[in-house]
Amino acid sequence: MEPGLLKSADWPLLIDLYFFLGGIAGGAFVIATIAQMLDSQRYRDVVRVGYYLALLAIIPAPIFLIVDLGVSSRFLHMMMVAKPDAAIGVGAINIGPFHLKPLSPMNAGAWALLGFSGFAFLAALLVFLEDVRKAARLGGLRVVVGIIGGFFAFFMAAYPGVLLGATARPLFVSAHWLGAMFVAVGMATGGAAIALIMSSMGAQARDALSRLMKVTAFALIIQLVTLILFLVAVSSAGSAGSSRALSVLVSGQYSVAFWLGIVVVGLLVPLALQFGGAIRKANPGMVALISVLVLLGGFLAKWVIIGAGQMVLS
């Protein structure tokens, strides 16, 4: 097919930012939950920073989404409409005015955003209550909130990739790896954001910083692997559209941002620094630098891929 005949949703920077913040929030929440379950006392600061960060990062999310809509006042239609009995898709579930469409990642994502926001608020509230009371009586409840919220958190990081894969855009539709890659990006940027904040806490945070760098390094490796698998899948798709879309990414308009921004600055340099001693030494300045690079690369991973995939090809 002539790829120029396909249309693009033209999602703007706001949507890239939403996907980026959703990934950070999801990653930070999961890391906080894991740290809490393994040793809530020792990793107290990781838990506190992680849960607070998850809430702060997710607060602007609905605003970005609502502003981007053609009719912003209808944002609730994502989950509820006054006409629930129509044939609106395979597997669609209508309960009262509400609807859930499992095959529409945007609909499922709206529900996940609602659920995650609730758990992010609860987790941050529980941390706050403990801070105020200076006691750990709410530990059991926090574990429950952390585990259930953790599922929503992973969903928040992953679903934008699945959403893109369920379009007709040649760059997105030919590969299955965007969701998997966005999970890794979310984990890496979530870990980097916590580490960036904790790098200002001084020497007492070094153990946590070292561990956060390990989490981030591991997620970056998975990001690199899934990125390679993504490129291989698109290049072997064999359609004229997919090869043109790929060329926009790797040798066209977005190539500099892709190779220099995502691959070198966002992946290779942080990994080289981490395995070059940053994990072991956990020098706060170096950790902060790595974190900034990872965050930059994580944002570019979303901006570049979404931008290149949405370009109308001719």
Add this chain to the structure above:
Amino acid sequence: MARTLAMFTDVSLCIGCRACQVACKQWNELPVEEPEWTGTYQNHSNFTDKTYRLVRFIEKKDEKNQLQWHLMSDVCKHCAQAGCLEACPTGAIYRTQYGTVNINQDICNGCRYCVSACPFGVVAFNHDTGHANKCTFCNDRIHNGLGPACAKACPTESIQFGFRDELAAKAQKRVVTLREMGYKNAQLYGEDQKGPLGGLNAFFLLLDRPSVYGLPEKPKLPQNNVFVDSLLSIGSAIVVGIGAVVAFRERGGKGDI
């Protein structure tokens, strides 16, 4: 569900008069648009939020290097498995009792997911209203027994409207006739309900390969990816989750560093 209605467009009968395009504009009260130079008589290059019917003028050289004109009146396919309908998060896009696919303008919130989910590039976003738009098969007309305006206006019966099963039988006979006449590449597109997207409720008789007309050879439902993509995402979540558990469980403590 009522008997499925369909539109059969036979490109071998199209003379490129664009009566269908004009009739569509008039009935649906779609405003005029700035013409664009496409290199042929075709205007516009693709469907827009104000052009639901579009006559394609395709120029192609044959084996003898002779210029051929392929004319085709294109329209929303009202797919049996519709990417736009499955993508729509609001339920604004729905299937009627006649099997057609419509956008309820009172529900659409302008997220534009349907625009990028259509394998044919049909659905378009209207920046003035903030809604997505496309052909409705003249929903108001067919509910009153009038038939779509484009089919009514077509002077050569290149566009025919009726019950799907009857039109499919007619189309199958017509393709045999055309092949006997020497049009060896004549083929039906979207007529087969066991084919891609479960068949198209606006199907075509083409005189050449679908790609010549700008149609995908084997259109796929984008939502077929959701299951595999989700599984891979879960796999990735498990792997990075294990990585985090290992990082926070490893021995070493405050005194080590």
